[in-house]
Amino acid sequence: MNIKLQKSTLHKQSNIAITGSKSESNRLLLLQALYPNITIANISNSDDAVLMQKALKSSDTIKDIHHAGTAMRFLTAYYATQNRQEITLTGSARMQERPIKILVEALRQLGADIQYTNNEGYPPLQIKGQKLQGNKVTLDANISSQYISALLLIAPTLENGLTLSLNGKITSVPYINMTLSLLNDLGVKTHFEGNTITVQRFEATENVKAFTVESDWSSASYFYSLIALSEIGTTIELSSYKENSLQGDSCLAEIYKEFGVETVFAENTITLSKKWEATQEAIKLDLKNAPDIAQTIAVTAFGLKLSCNMIGLHTLKIKETDRLVALKTELEKLGASVDITDASLHLHEATQINENIIIETYKDHRMAMAFAPLALRVPLEIEKADVVSKSFPDFWKDLQNIGIKTV
Ligand SMILES: O=C(O)C1=C[C@@H](OP(=O)(O)O)[C@@H](O)[C@H](O)C1
Numbered sequence: 546m547n548i549k550l551q552k553s554t555l556h557k558q559s560n561i562a563i564t565g566s567k568s569e570s571n572r573l574l575l576l577q578a579l580y581p582n583i584t585i586a587n588i589s590n591s592d593d594a595v596l597m598q599k600a601l602k603s604s605d606t607i608k609d610i611h612h613a614g615t616a617m618r619f620l621t622a623y624y625a626t627q628n629r630q631e632i633t634l635t636g637s638a639r640m641q642e643r644p645i646k647i648l649v650e651a652l653r654q655l656g657a658d659i660q661y662t663n664n665e666g667y668p669p670l671q672i673k674g675q676k677l678q679g680n681k682v683t684l685d686a687n688i689s690s691q692y693i694s695a696l697l698l699i700a701p702t703l704e705n706g707l708t709l710s711l712n713g714k715i716t717s718v719p720y721i722n723m724t725l726s727l728l729n730d731l732g733v734k735t736h737f738e739g740n741t742i743t744v745q746r747f748e749a750t751e752n753v754k755a756f757t758v759e760s761d762w763s764s765a766s767y768f769y770s771l772i773a774l775s776e777i778g779t780t781i782e783l784s785s786y787k788e789n790s791l792q793g794d795s796c797l798a799e800i801y802k803e804f805g806v807e808t809v810f811a812e813n814t815i816t817l818s819k820k821w822e823a824t825q826e827a828i829k830l831d832l833k834n835a836p837d838i839a840q841t842i843a844v845t846a847f848g849l850k851l852s853c854n855m856i857g858l859h860t861l862k863i864k865e866t867d868r869l870v871a872l873k874t875e876l877e878k879l880g881a882s883v884d885i886t887d888a889s890l891h892l893h894e895a896t897q898i899n900e901n902i903i904i905e906t907y908k909d910h911r912m913a914m915a916f917a918p919l920a921l922r923v924p925l926e927i928e929k930a931d932v933v934s935k936s937f938p939d940f941w942k943d944l945q946n947i948g949i950k951t952v
């Protein structure tokens with residue numbers, strides 16, 4: 546399904562309820578499988594969270610988690626500890642190109658029995674669950690924080706807890722802190738200092754532990770972009786959000802000030818308002834802590850004809866697609882000039898925005914959603930637009946409700 550977007554104007558005021566963070570949801574689902582007294586409210590309706598629930602519920606020995614990176618990594622750790630039938634954990638063609646060796650090696654250090662079905666270092670995996678004896682692991686921390694979160698989530702069930710020693714520059718740190726915070730809320734004792742994380746063993750208790758997931762900040766990024774590209778005075782209220790978020794992408798509130806967007810926090814909402822014209826200076830950002838908002842920001846800057854320099858993007862090449870190449874290719878079709886390296890993107894100030902361009906999405910939800918706000922500048926078409934369901938199935942409906950017109 547392609548979607549043609551007409552040149553549109555947002556309603557002056559609107560409000561939208563976004564469902565829970567997919568990152569928090571998938572952590573809590575894994576914890577719930579280990580500690581069944583957990584209840585979860587405002588769970589994400591994303592494909593990734595639905596696939597996680599399906600995998601955990603079904604008795605099939607083959608689990609296919611499609612494109613869901615967190616499900617792939619978290620379930621690898623989970624099934625390695627579960628004494629049951631052998632499980633095959635697989636995913637989409639792209640998932641089979643996303644590396645998992647660092648996690649598999651770490652679990653093997655603890656005594657896990659995991660084999661590669663096809664290619665060494667990549668899913669599918671053949672996992673024979675058993676009681677893991679080890680309690681110390683050393684692993685590289687500069688490729689994906691999801692390997693670390695996966696180990697932390699199973700850590701409190703291990704006989705002697707777990708000590709992780711992290712090598713190299715730690716990437717996506719807020720996601721590690723999110724995992725530790727949720728463990729702490731459950732009652733697990735943890736400690737993170739320098740390159741060492743320790744987690745103590747935790748026994749399930751009788752008490753029910755109720756969690757409410759905050760709504761997804763990465764999904765909120767597209768509304769930040771829409772407001773940044775709107776007329777002064779346009780506002781959107783989003784729920785349910787809080788100022789003290791576990792999600793690193795809440796740095797959007799600070800970043801989008803440079804694009805003229807003010808964020809006001811109320812009890813459980815944020816109101817985004819276009820308050821002033823964007824700064825005309827080049828935007829400079831290090832996104833090693835918030836990789837998922839790089840595409841949104843690049844497109845906002847392009848739409849505002851600003852130059853933008855982003856570093857800390859070394860993880861983008863192994864996500865749903867090579868996001869650096871995808872961004873360069875699609876932005877240049879629209880008239881931009883973009884330089885990329887393995888870890889950075891430099892967008893030059895645009896002079897024009899080409900109309901009626903078909904944006905390819907490369908099976909990446911964030912490509913579709915990041916480019917959609919350009920409909921406030923030019924008519925454009927988004928190819929295979931249903932890809933958004935990976936994280937935000939209601940995206941197109943919500944966009945129509947706030948004034949974006951489709952053909
Ligand atoms: O732990 C998580 O929930 C996530 C961690 C990040 O991945 P990396 O640590 O691989 O950068 C992020 O990009 C992904 O969307 C979700």
Ligand SMILES: C=C(OP(=O)(O)O)C(=O)O
Pocket residue numbers: 612613614615616837864865911936
């Ligand atoms: C990278 C992402 O997800 P995952 O790694 O969990 O597939 C994302 O949602 O942008």
